[in-house]
Amino acid sequence: MAAPLFWMPEGGPLWFPPVREASDDGLLMVGGDLSPERLMYAYSRGIFPWYGEGSPILWWSPDPRCVLFPEKLHVSGSLRRVLNSGRFTFTVDACFCRVIRACAAIPRPGQDGTWIVPDMMAAYERLHELGHAHSVEVWSNGELAGGLYGVQCGRAFFGESMFHVQPDASKAAVVHLTAWLRERGVEIVDCQQTTPHMLRLGAEEIPRAAFLARLYRLCRE
Secondary structure, rough: OOOOOOOOOOOOOOOOHHHHHOOOOOEEEEEEOOOHHHHHHHHHOEEEOOOOOOOOOEEOOOOOOEEEEEHHOOHHHHHHHHOOOOOEEEEEOOHHHHHHHHHHHOOOOOOOOOOOOHHHHHHHHHHHHOOOEEEEEEEOOOOOEEEEEEEOOOEEEEEEEEEEEEOOOHHHHHHHHHHHHHHHOOOEEEEOOOOHHHHHHOOOOHHHHHHHHHHHHHOOO
């Protein structure tokens, strides 16, 4: 990982360097804090925090950017059969804290530990209390089978993490989220990291400059 160019003390000014100053892997700045004001300011500029236990806060703006346009969501035939079977039911914002804790706790192949450290949990729970962060819950027989959470800024949504304890539950969560966002006029979902899971659902990579051009408009609408 290339050395960061900028460092911000905790409680420093509400400022980020231009994203063009990010390293090749997208690292832009170290430090600062996770206040609601800084988080929402960051998202509106295509920047997000991502770091692990024992690390300072790291702020990223990768190029290209993986995004999902809701109208381009791809639902495979097998997933559509699962959705039509009635196996899952869905809620929105019913238990945000349970979802974010499950995202942190569920082991992932090839991943040692989690980036959803206690300070991150507290910060996003505060965003949820303020109406900026939302969760989708997937239920099966009264049990939480999967879910996801993220942040809405204007007509843009920033997906943070998802989990599943039953097959297809996280994919079903994305389908439900996308329908819910379309009803709210959201035009773009930022996936942050490119993963095969999201690419199969219709996500695509676009240049950061194109992403930011849309974002500046959508976050103000």
